[in-house]
Amino acid sequence: MSLNLEFVFRVLVFPGFAFVLLFTMICDWVERKIEARMQNRIGPTYTGPAGILQPFADFVKLLTKEDIVPLDTKNFVFRFAPILSFSIFVFAFLFLPIDGANVILNSSFEGDLIFVLTLVSVANFFLFLSGWSSTNPYSAIGATRVLTQFLGYDIPLFILALAPAFLAHNLSISAIAVNQRFPFALLIPWAFVLFIITLQAELEKDPFDVPHAETEIVGGYETEYTGRRLAFLKLAKDVQIILGAAIAVELFLSGPYGPVFFGLPVFWYTLWFILKLLMVIVITEYLTCVFARLRIDQVLVANWKVLLPLSILSLVATIAIGLWLNPVVG
Amino acid sequence: MSKKTKLSPMLKEVFAHILKKPATRKYPEVKPKVPEGFRGKQIFDINFCVSCGLCARDCPARAIEMVDVDGKKRPLFHLDLCIFCYQCAESCPRNAIKSSEIFELASTNKSDLVVRPETSTKKGSDE
Amino acid sequence: MTSVEKKILMLLSDRLGEKILQIQTPQLGKVFVRVNAGVLRDALRVLFEENESAGISAITGVDLGKSIELMYHVRTHGTIITVRTEVPKEDAGIESITDLIPGANFHEREVADLFGVTFDGHPTQRRLVLPDSWPRNLFPLRKDAVIASIPNKLENAAVSDEDMQPSEGRTLIKVVMGPQHPALIEPEKFSLRVDGEIVKEVEPRIGYVHRGIEKAAENRTYLQDIYLVERICGICNACHAACFCQTVEAIMGISVPPRARYLRTVILELNRIHSHMLLLGHAGLEIGYETLFQYMWRDREPVMDIVEWLTGNRVIASFITIGGVRRDLKEEMIPKIKAELTNLKEKMSFYKHLFDSDPTLKMRTKNVGVLSKQDALKLCVVGPVARGSGVNMDVRKDEPYAAYDEIPFNMVTYNEGDSWARLMVRLAEIGESINIINYALDNLPSGPYRVRVPRIVPAGEAFGRVEAPRGELFYYVKSNGTAYPERVKVRTPTFANILSFVRIAEGGNVADVPASFVSLDPCFSCTDR
Numbered sequence: 001m002s003l004n005l006e007f008v009f010r011v012l013v014f015p016g017f018a019f020v021l022l023f024t025m026i027c028d029w030v031e032r033k034i035e036a037r038m039q040n041r042i043g044p045t046y047t048g049p050a051g052i053l054q055p056f057a058d059f060v061k062l063l064t065k066e067d068i069v070p071l072d073t074k075n076f077v078f079r080f081a082p083i084l085s086f087s088i089f090v091f092a093f094l095f096l097p098i099d100g101a102n103v104i105l106n107s108s109f110e111g112d113l114i115f116v117l118t119l120v121s122v123a124n125f126f127l128f129l130s131g132w133s134s135t136n137p138y139s140a141i142g143a144t145r146v147l148t149q150f151l152g153y154d155i156p157l158f159i160l161a162l163a164p165a166f167l168a169h170n171l172s173i174s175a176i177a178v179n180q181r182f183p184f185a186l187l188i189p190w191a192f193v194l195f196i197i198t199l200q201a202e203l204e205k206d207p208f209d210v211p212h213a214e215t216e217i218v219g220g221y222e223t224e225y226t227g228r229r230l231a232f233l234k235l236a237k238d239v240q241i242i243l244g245a246a247i248a249v250e251l252f253l254s255g256p257y258g259p260v261f262f263g264l265p266v267f268w269y270t271l272w273f274i275l276k277l278l279m280v281i282v283i284t285e286y287l288t289c290v291f292a293r294l295r296i297d298q299v300l301v302a303n304w305k306v307l308l309p310l311s312i313l314s315l316v317a318t319i320a321i322g323l324w325l326n327p328v329v330g
Numbered sequence: 331m332s333k334k335t336k337l338s339p340m341l342k343e344v345f346a347h348i349l350k351k352p353a354t355r356k357y358p359e360v361k362p363k364v365p366e367g368f369r370g371k372q373i374f375d376i377n378f379c380v381s382c383g384l385c386a387r388d389c390p391a392r393a394i395e396m397v398d399v400d401g402k403k404r405p406l407f408h409l410d411l412c413i414f415c416y417q418c419a420e421s422c423p424r425n426a427i428k429s430s431e432i433f434e435l436a437s438t439n440k441s442d443l444v445v446r447p448e449t450s451t452k453k454g455s456d457e
Numbered sequence: 458m459t460s461v462e463k464k465i466l467m468l469l470s471d472r473l474g475e476k477i478l479q480i481q482t483p484q485l486g487k488v489f490v491r492v493n494a495g496v497l498r499d500a501l502r503v504l505f506e507e508n509e510s511a512g513i514s515a516i517t518g519v520d521l522g523k524s525i526e527l528m529y530h531v532r533t534h535g536t537i538i539t540v541r542t543e544v545p546k547e548d549a550g551i552e553s554i555t556d557l558i559p560g561a562n563f564h565e566r567e568v569a570d571l572f573g574v575t576f577d578g579h580p581t582q583r584r585l586v587l588p589d590s591w592p593r594n595l596f597p598l599r600k601d602a603v604i605a606s607i608p609n610k611l612e613n614a615a616v617s618d619e620d621m622q623p624s625e626g627r628t629l630i631k632v633v634m635g636p637q638h639p640a641l642i643e644p645e646k647f648s649l650r651v652d653g654e655i656v657k658e659v660e661p662r663i664g665y666v667h668r669g670i671e672k673a674a675e676n677r678t679y680l681q682d683i684y685l686v687e688r689i690c691g692i693c694n695a696c697h698a699a700c701f702c703q704t705v706e707a708i709m710g711i712s713v714p715p716r717a718r719y720l721r722t723v724i725l726e727l728n729r730i731h732s733h734m735l736l737l738g739h740a741g742l743e744i745g746y747e748t749l750f751q752y753m754w755r756d757r758e759p760v761m762d763i764v765e766w767l768t769g770n771r772v773i774a775s776f777i778t779i780g781g782v783r784r785d786l787k788e789e790m791i792p793k794i795k796a797e798l799t800n801l802k803e804k805m806s807f808y809k810h811l812f813d814s815d816p817t818l819k820m821r822t823k824n825v826g827v828l829s830k831q832d833a834l835k836l837c838v839v840g841p842v843a844r845g846s847g848v849n850m851d852v853r854k855d856e857p858y859a860a861y862d863e864i865p866f867n868m869v870t871y872n873e874g875d876s877w878a879r880l881m882v883r884l885a886e887i888g889e890s891i892n893i894i895n896y897a898l899d900n901l902p903s904g905p906y907r908v909r910v911p912r913i914v915p916a917g918e919a920f921g922r923v924e925a926p927r928g929e930l931f932y933y934v935k936s937n938g939t940a941y942p943e944r945v946k947v948r949t950p951t952f953a954n955i956l957s958f959v960r961i962a963e964g965g966n967v968a969d970v971p972a973s974f975v976s977l978d979p980c981f982s983c984t985d986r
Binding site: 338339340343344353365367368369388389390391413414415416417420429 | 682684688752769775784815818
Binding site for chain 3: 039209
């Protein structure tokens with residue numbers, strides 16, 4: 001297979017690696033500004049116009065710090081777990097239609113929804129490993145909390161993700177995105193709401209913030225990381241956030257598809273994708289601001305006793321609606 | 331208590347705050363207004379001083395040193411020891427010590443942190 | 458002497474007969490009973506049996522040269538009865554009373570550290586306020602102690618690991634919280650032994666910021682001491698100054714003019730409002746509710762501005778002095794203050810609604826860290842911690858000082874005893890404080906705000922109590938007729954409350970430890986002095 005320029009461009013620049021990185025940093029800035037405004041303060045202001053270069057400045061600052069590796073850690077895992085986690089998150093992005101087509105053209109296949117969700121779980125597992133491999137009681141507690149939380153919440157996530165797949169008669173993300181004449185968030189709003197709540201738990205944001213509750217366990221699984229590795233870990237977490245939001249956009253908000261007014265459809269599709277993603281991020285940030293942090297046992301109770309039954313019920317309801325709406329969706 | 335389930339008021343409040351002006355005061359671009367009676371940097375008027383030394387005796391932080399100026403003892407204020415309680419102003423029988431509105435006293439130079447008796451008759455000698 | 462005190466004195470005379478050596482009332486109305494060291498336990502037992510809500514307020518030690526005087530201040534029926542005794546200096550030992558009342562634990566350990574008195578039968582012999590590496594035979598508060606001989610920097614200072622008793626073969630993990638920990642704003646160490654997620658044993662260690670203020674107060678004049686004791690704690694600084702000045706005024710026998718009493722009330726209540734708001738915001742931070750923290754501290758800013766208008770500084774007020782207050786309140790300032798307070802009152806109803814209805818907040822604080830009323834009485838806790846467990850204790854009502862006998866207000870109590878109750882007590886007290894300030898400003902008497910006092914205080918002794926935001930603050934001052942005090946004893950509210958933390962944390966979740974701890978409102982600068 002010859003390496004044509006378009007492939008390289010798409011993977012490395014747009015809508016691939018460089019775009020994802022840049023977009024991550026912008027979303028981080030949006031998050032911080034929105035959180036600041038909700039809390040009646042100004043957020044980042046000084047770096048760049050309106051503080052937009054702040055995430056970049058934080059990243060660069062971390063790169064310049066000293067890299068300390070504690071003596072007793074398992075070196076290989078400690079060094080590579082954050083990088084692997086970050087890479088897998090970015091890799092999962094290749095399967096989402098961002099500008100109307102996947103990053104690697106024609107790479108979507110039937111069942112890539114399950115594949116992407118599995119990649120998310122594997123990447124979360126590497127985050128757990130990064131905490132586990134630092135021999136520090138605080139990291140160990142934080143790592144086990146991460147493991148318990150994301151493994152538990154993966155189940156409702158999968159079940160809820162099946163709802164739009166059922167409505168679209170397809171397990172491929174790009175097919176689900178294309179087949180939404182009306183955004184599924186309007187057709188099956190209960191699934192959307194539950195998906196957002198499960199996303200809060202997967203992304204470890206308030207009220208499910210337990211894995212990095214600084215007031216209890218210092219830094220959680222990132223306690224022992226410094227310098228470059230901490231930069232990667234933070235970047236991995238940021239990419240996780242927009243990956244989660246992007247999956248929500250693709251599954252429920254008809255992905256990048258929207259009205260095209262003039263000119264290139266690629267431009268409009270990207271624009272709609274960005275706008276919808278920012279909307280999901282604002283919603284999750286709002287939920288972060290209005291709630292306190294739950295204890296780990298309360299988080300688990302919320303999962304097994306509340307979210308799991310509700311997600312099964314929502315799937316059942318979706319199947320009922322789907323069968324009824326069959327002629328409309330097709 | 332009430333029949334309907336009470337919704338947390340935080341939901342509405344947080345949402346309303348997105349459009350409100352932030353409560354942050356943008357110091358140092360915007361300087362705060364200092365109220366009357368603020369205890370800032372001392373202003374010493376040498377014309378009123380009678381060299382009684384009560385200010386130095388009563389200072390809780392021992393921040394006033396009586397130094398010799400033209401043959402008379404006058405107070406020298408060490409601002410790095412001072413706790414700005416203004417007991418010196420109270421103890422002074424002639425009201426020779428007054429407060430100013432200067433509070434930005436941080437400096438990289440230790441010699442900035444004194445109020446000398448000779449030079450302080452001018453009001454508002456701010457560094 | 459009130460009728461209650463007379464009754465108790467008669468009871469003591471009946472039970473102990475001639476074992477009572479002397480009954481004094483050096484300070485107007487306050488009873489001091491002198492007994493021999495061997496009779497002390499019996500005297501205290503009489504007091505505790507007479508009233509089951511009685512508790513130890515403080516244990517003071519004074520160096521009298523050849524002997525050390527111990528004073529047990531017992532709080533009962535809203536007043537304080539002091540039982541005093543002497544032990545010889547060379548063989549300073551006395552029986553411990555921790556089996557009678559567990560709340561005396563820390564008080565005895567402090568006297569043991571600072572004066573070298575051995576308490577037989579005390580559960581532990583470890584240091585409390587002094588570091589482990591302090592020389593064994595040097596007792597700082599004795600008059601003949603030579604502190605200058607201790608090197609400032611200790612080479613190879615070992616941290617003693619005799620922290621806790623061995624766990625006798627059980628598999629318990631030791632989690633050490635502190636001295637530096639993100640949950641604790643001030644340094645203190647709590648060694649927790651946990652089994653899974655349940656805390657089994659807690660051992661506190663304080664003294665990391667012990668600055669020796671009681672000793673320093675003996676080297677400064679009374680006027681300088683006001684500023685010294687103000688800086689024991691930044692948050693409740695006005696209360697320390699007020700208590701010290703009240704005590705010295707009681708020794709001198711002077712009374713402050715009415716306008717000064719009202720102005721003192723205003724600054725004390727402002728102090729209470731800002732301290733409670735600080736704590737409520739901090740509680741929000743501990744349970745992960747950052748938005749509550751930001752809103753609460755934003756709403757606290759007008760209070761700091763009011764303090765600045767009144768005193769010239771935002772935090773350390775330096776407003777109260779012996780004989781009155783240092784500056785006057787101008788008439789035109791009163792409407793401005795009242796306008797800000799009205800705004801604050803509206804915001805408080807928002808917060809009350811929030812605490813009543815937010816589900817995640819209630820999940821984190823309800824039934825978390827429960828302190829029963831029995832435990833609260835046995836451990837002699839004070840302040841909102843006691844009032845949150847149903848104990849009706851408030852110095853402003855029991856022994857009014859400043860202008861509290863003329864201003865109507867309600868004492869707030871909740872009966873649940875959990876973290877939520879303690880936070881709600883503080884929230885409601887903010888509303889009460891706003892009412893008190895409004896009443897005081899409306900009825901401010903005219904006249905002088907200060908009387909001139911001599912610099913030399915006549916010989917005598919007195920104690921004073923003030924309701925600080927965290928509870929009852931107790932000062933004992935002894936004067937020997939010079940310009941320098943002989944002994945200044947400070948018993949801060951958090952010192953009395955620390956024992957309750959052990960009771961609250963044991964048996965609960967590890968994850969609840971920061972949340973229940975912050976509801977106690979610990980202030981370790983106060984504790985360690």
